[in-house]
Amino acid sequence: MTKFTPINRRHFLKGMSATSAALLASGAFTPQIALAKTKSDNILIWIILRGAWDGLNVLVPYGDPNYYKHRSSLAIAADKLHKADGLFGFNPALKELHQLYQKKELMFAHAVASPYRSRSHFDGQKILENGTGKAGIRSGWLNRLIDADKHHKAIAIDSGLPLILQGDAIADSWYPNKLNEQERETELLIEMLANNPSLSANLEQALKIEQMAMDMNLSGNKKQGKNITNITKQTASFLKDNGVNSPNIAALELGGWDTHASQGVLKGRLAAQLNILEKAILSFKKHLGTKWHKTIIIGCSEFGRTAKQNGTGGTDHGTGSALLLAGGAINGGQIIADWPELKQSSLYEGRDLYPPMDVRSVFKSILLEHLHITEAAVADIFPNSQNIKPHDGIVKS
Amino acid sequence: MTFTYAQIACHRFGLGAKPSELDQVLKQGAKSFLLKQLDAYDAKPKLLIDLPSAISLIKRNDTMRVKNKKISNKADKQKARKAERRFSTNIYKAGVIARHKHASITEQSFNERLVYFWQNHFAISANKPNVRTLAASFENEAIRPYIMGNFSQMLLAVTKHPAMQLFLDNYKSVGPNSRLGKRRKKGLNENLAREILELHTLGVDNGYTQKDIIAFANMLTGWSVSPKSKTGFRFNKATHEPKPASFIGKTYKQRGVKQASEAIKFLARHKNTAQYIAKKLAQHFAGDGNIKLTKSLENDLEASFIKTGGDLKLLYKILIHHPACWQKNIVRFRTPNEWLVATSRAAQINSIKDKALIVGLKNMGQQPYYPGSPAGWPNHDKHWMSPSAFVQRWQVAKQLARLIKTKPLKFAQICFGEHIDEHSVLAMQKAPNNKTAISLFLLSEQMQFR
Numbered sequence: 058m059t060k061f062t063p064i065n066r067r068h069f070l071k072g073m074s075a076t077s078a079a080l081l082a083s084g085a086f087t088p089q090i091a092l093a094k095t096k097s098d099n100i101l102i103w104i105i106l107r108g109a110w111d112g113l114n115v116l117v118p119y120g121d122p123n124y125y126k127h128r129s130s131l132a133i134a135a136d137k138l139h140k141a142d143g144l145f146g147f148n149p150a151l152k153e154l155h156q157l158y159q160k161k162e163l164m165f166a167h168a169v170a171s172p173y174r175s176r177s178h179f180d181g182q183k184i185l186e187n188g189t190g191k192a193g194i195r196s197g198w199l200n201r202l203i204d205a206d207k208h209h210k211a212i213a214i215d216s217g218l219p220l221i222l223q224g225d226a227i228a229d230s231w232y233p234n235k236l237n238e239q240e241r242e243t244e245l246l247i248e249m250l251a252n253n254p255s256l257s258a259n260l261e262q263a264l265k266i267e268q269m270a271m272d273m274n275l276s277g278n279k280k281q282g283k284n285i286t287n288i289t290k291q292t293a294s295f296l297k298d299n300g301v302n303s304p305n306i307a308a309l310e311l312g313g314w315d316t317h318a319s320q321g322v323l324k325g326r327l328a329a330q331l332n333i334l335e336k337a338i339l340s341f342k343k344h345l346g347t348k349w350h351k352t353i354i355i356g357c358s359e360f361g362r363t364a365k366q367n368g369t370g371g372t373d374h375g376t377g378s379a380l381l382l383a384g385g386a387i388n389g390g391q392i393i394a395d396w397p398e399l400k401q402s403s404l405y406e407g408r409d410l411y412p413p414m415d416v417r418s419v420f421k422s423i424l425l426e427h428l429h430i431t432e433a434a435v436a437d438i439f440p441n442s443q444n445i446k447p448h449d450g451i452v453k454s
Numbered sequence: 455m456t457f458t459y460a461q462i463a464c465h466r467f468g469l470g471a472k473p474s475e476l477d478q479v480l481k482q483g484a485k486s487f488l489l490k491q492l493d494a495y496d497a498k499p500k501l502l503i504d505l506p507s508a509i510s511l512i513k514r515n516d517t518m519r520v521k522n523k524k525i526s527n528k529a530d531k532q533k534a535r536k537a538e539r540r541f542s543t544n545i546y547k548a549g550v551i552a553r554h555k556h557a558s559i560t561e562q563s564f565n566e567r568l569v570y571f572w573q574n575h576f577a578i579s580a581n582k583p584n585v586r587t588l589a590a591s592f593e594n595e596a597i598r599p600y601i602m603g604n605f606s607q608m609l610l611a612v613t614k615h616p617a618m619q620l621f622l623d624n625y626k627s628v629g630p631n632s633r634l635g636k637r638r639k640k641g642l643n644e645n646l647a648r649e650i651l652e653l654h655t656l657g658v659d660n661g662y663t664q665k666d667i668i669a670f671a672n673m674l675t676g677w678s679v680s681p682k683s684k685t686g687f688r689f690n691k692a693t694h695e696p697k698p699a700s701f702i703g704k705t706y707k708q709r710g711v712k713q714a715s716e717a718i719k720f721l722a723r724h725k726n727t728a729q730y731i732a733k734k735l736a737q738h739f740a741g742d743g744n745i746k747l748t749k750s751l752e753n754d755l756e757a758s759f760i761k762t763g764g765d766l767k768l769l770y771k772i773l774i775h776h777p778a779c780w781q782k783n784i785v786r787f788r789t790p791n792e793w794l795v796a797t798s799r800a801a802q803i804n805s806i807k808d809k810a811l812i813v814g815l816k817n818m819g820q821q822p823y824y825p826g827s828p829a830g831w832p833n834h835d836k837h838w839m840s841p842s843a844f845v846q847r848w849q850v851a852k853q854l855a856r857l858i859k860t861k862p863l864k865f866a867q868i869c870f871g872e873h874i875d876e877h878s879v880l881a882m883q884k885a886p887n888n889k890t891a892i893s894l895f896l897l898s899e900q901m902q903f904r
Contacts, residue, residue, distance in 0.1 A: 129639075175658065175659050176648070176664075177652050177658045177659070178827065178829070179658070179827070179829045180658050180659075192658075195834075195836070213840065213842075215840070215842065216817070216818070216819040216840075216842050216843055216846055217819055217832075217837050217838060217839075217840050217842070217843050218836060218837070218839065218840030218842075218843070223836050229841060230840045230841045230842040230843075231841070231842055232842040232845075232846070242885075242890050242893060242894065245881045245884055245885060245890070245894055246848075246881070246894060246897060248877075248880075248881060249877045249878060249880070249881035249894060249897075249898060250877075250897070250898075250899065251877075252455075252877060252899070253455075253899045255839055256839075256844070256897075256899060256902065259839060259840060259841045259843070259844040260841070260844055261841075262841035263841035263842065263844050263845045266841060266842075267845065312826065317623055317643065317645050318623050318626070318643070367641060367642065367643055367644075368626075368627065368628055368640045368641020368642050368643055369623055369626050369627070369640075369641075369643045371643075373643075373644055373645070374648070406664060408664075
C-alpha cells in the first residue's frame with residue numbers, strides 16, 4: 058500500500074473535508090494520493106490456520122505403517138481416505154478438495170515447518186507471520202512485501218490487524234459490519250483526529266475500504282454476514298476489482314485447530330474444521346471466477362501435532378505438519394514431501410513429525426514466480442534465510 | 455496531546471473518571487488517591503457476591519446431567535439440551551453484566567484494573583462449553599481474593615480452580631503408573647503444565663525443557679474437579695502418578711497434592727517468573743514509548759519481586775511511585791473493554807442493554823471471557839488498532855451516544871476536567887447535534903488512549 062508522505066497526506070485530508078458526505082456515500086470520492094500505476098494481476102490469499110492443525114490427520118500418511126502404531130484410536134483407516142498417491146490420502150472430510158487435487162488445482166507440502174522449534178502457539182504464530190525466525194520482530198512478511206513492491210496491495214480480513222500485515226507499509230483491513238451512513242460525523246472525525254497519525258491513518262483506510270464494500274454491495278443487503286461463505290465472497294470481490302486501489306493480496310484466519318482432546322476421527326472437531334476450510338476454498342474458486350487461474354491460496358498452521366495421540370483422545374503440540382496450496386496458478390495434483398517416516402527413531406525429539414522442509418521455501422517460490430518479487434527483495438522479506446532455497450515446480454509455468 | 459497527573463491517576467491507573475472523581479484526586483493528590491485504594495481494597499464487591507460459586511454450578515450441572523441422561527424421548531432430550539444452553543447463557547451473561555456494572559461504579563478502579571490484569575494473565579476462555587458458566591466464578595474466587603497477597607497463593611488458587619482444570623484439560627490427565635492409568639488406556643495431558651510454565655510463570659522457553667513439562671504434568675495428575683468437594687477442586691489419588699519427579703534440577707518426592715504444590719511454590723518464586731511478571735506489568739502501565747524509563751521500572755519491579763518472593767501489593771506501590779507511569783504523553787491504547795468501561799464510568803449509565811454490551815464487545819473483538827486462548831488478550835496495542843477495529847468502535851460509539859443524556863461538554867469535563875483536548879472541543883462544537891458530539895468525543899485521541 059502506498060505510504061503517505063506528510064505532503065500527500067495533507068492533500069488527502071484537504072480533499073476529504075471538501076468532499077461532502079453525500080459525495081462520499083455516492084462513491085464519487087477518489088483519494089488524491091500517489092499510486093503505483095499498475096497493479097499486479099496475480100492474487101495471493103493467505104489463510105493462517107491458528108491453533109496448530111494435525112497435519113497427520115489432514116493428509117494422512119497411510120502408507121507409513123508407523124502412523125497406525127502411534128494412533129491406536131485416532132488413525133483413519135486407509136479405505137476411508139481419498140487417495141492422493143501410494144503414501145498419502147486426504148481426510149474423508151476433504152472430498153471436494155480431493156477433486157480439486159485431481160483437477161491439479163490443489164496440492165500439499167508435507168513434513169514442513171517454520172524455523173520455530175518450540176511448542177508455544179503464540180511464538181509459533183509470530184514466527185510464521187513475521188517470517189524472521191525470531192518471535193520478537195513486530196513486522197510481518199506480507200507487510201514487507203507490499204512495502205518492497207508497490208504493485209501489490211494487501212487487505213486483512215480481520216477485526217484487528219494480524220502480525221503478518223503489521224509494519225511500515227499501510228495495509229487495508231475489513232471486517233463485516235453494519236455501518237452504512239457517512240455523515241458530517243465523518244468529516245469532523247477526520248478533522249479531529251488529523252494530529253494523531255495512527256488513528257487518522259486507520260480512519261482513512263477504513264473509509265476507503267467501506268467505500269469499496271459499499272460499491273460492491275452485491276445483494277443490496279446492508280447487513281454483512283460473518284459466516285465463511287460471506288467473508289470469502291466479499292474478499293473475492295475486493296480481489297477481483299480492477300481499480301488501482303484494490304488489493305491483490307488478502308490475509309484471513311481460521312482458528313480452532315488446537316485439538317488436545319476428543320479430536321474425533323471421522324466426525325468431531327477436526328472434521329468440522331476441515332469442512333469450513335473446504336467451504337472457504339470452494340467459495341473462493343466460485344467467486345473469483347476467471348481470476349481463479351491467477352490465484353494461489355496458502356493454508357498454513359504454526360506447527361503440527363504429536364505423532365502419538367495423547368491420553369485424552371487428542372494430540373499435543375508438535376513440529377512438522379502439512380501445508381495446503383490451492384488455486385488455478387499452482388502446479389497442483391502433487392504432494393511435495395521428503396518423507397522422514399514416523400518410526401520412533403525418526404521423530405523429532407522422539408515425539409513429532411520431523412520437518413526436513415522449511416515453509417519459507419514454498420513462500421519464496423510463490424513470491425518469485427507468482428508475484429514476481431525480485432530476489433533481492435525476497436531476501437529482505439525473509440531475512441537470514443539464504444540457505445532456504447525456493448522450491449521448484451510449485452507455480453504453474 | 456498530554457495528560458495531567460490527575461488524568462493519569464484516573465485513566466492510566468484507573469479505568470476512567472467517574473463524575474467528580476477528578477476533583478477528588480486534585481484534593482487528595484494523585485499518588486495518595488491511588489495508595490488509599492490499595493489499602494481499602496474490597497475483594498468481595500457487593501454487586502458480585504450474589505453470583506453463583508463454582509461449586510454450586512458444578513453440583514447443579516452434575517445433578518442435571520444425571521437427570522437428563524434418564525430422558526429417553528428424543529424431543530424431551532432436545533428440550534433438555536436447549537434448557538441447559540439457556541441456563542449456561544444466563545449464568546454467563548449475569549457474570550459479565552455484574553462485572554461491568556461493578557467496574558462502572560467502583561471507587562477503586564485502579565484495583566479493578568489490577569483484577570483485569572491478573573484475570574488476563576491467567577486467562578481462561580469461555581468458548582469451551584464447560585468453562586462458560588464458571589468464567590465469572592474463576593475471577594471472583596481465584597483472582598480477586600489474591601491480588602493484594604503473594605503471587606504464589608494466586609498461582610495455586612488459579613491452578614486448583616475448576617475452570618482452569620477444565621479449560622486446560624488437566625482434570626482428565628492420568629498418570630501412566632497410577633491405579634487407573636495401569637488399568638485403563640488413559641494417559642497424560644500436558645496442556646496445563648505447559649501453560650503454567652509458558653504463560654503463568656517462567657515465560658516461553660525460559661528455563662525449562664519438554665522433559666520438565668512432562669514431569670510437571672505427571673505431578674499435576676490427580677488434580678481434578680468434583681461436585682463432592684467443598685470448592686470444586688478434588689485430588690484424585692487413583693489417577694495420580696505415584697513416582698518422584700525430576701523437575702528443573704530438583705527431585706520432588708512428596709506424596710499427593712503436596713508434590714505439585716511444592717513445584718508451584720518453586721515456580722512462583724523463580725527469578726524468571728519475577729522477570730516475566732515485571733515486564734508485563736511495566737508494559738501495561740508505561741508502554742514502550744520511552745524504553746529506558748520502562749526498563750528502569752521493570753528492573754525495580756523485578757528486584758522487589760525477587761526480594762519479597764512475590765509480594766504483589768509492593769509491586770503496585772512501585773508503580774505508583776515510579777516516573778515511568780507518570781509520563782505525560784500517551785503510553786497505551788485502550789482495549790475495547792477499557793474504552794467501554796471508561797465510557798460507562800463517566801456516563802453512569804445503567805441503560806446499556808445487556809445484549810448490546812456483550813454484542814458491542816464481541817464486535818470490537820473482545821467479548822468478555824472469550825480471549826480464545828490461554829495467552830489471554832494480546833498485550834500490545836497494534837492488535838487493537840486497525841481500520842476495521844476503528845469502524846467497529848465507531849459503531850459502538852454511535853450506540854453509546856444515543857444512551858448518554860449528559861451534555862457533551864459536561865461529559866468531557868467529567869472525564870478530563872478543565873484539560874480537554876482542543877481538537878475534541880472544536881469538533882464537538884461543530885457537531886450538528888449532541889449525539890454526534892458525544893460520538894466524536896468517544897472517538898477522540900484523549901478518550902481512546904491512556
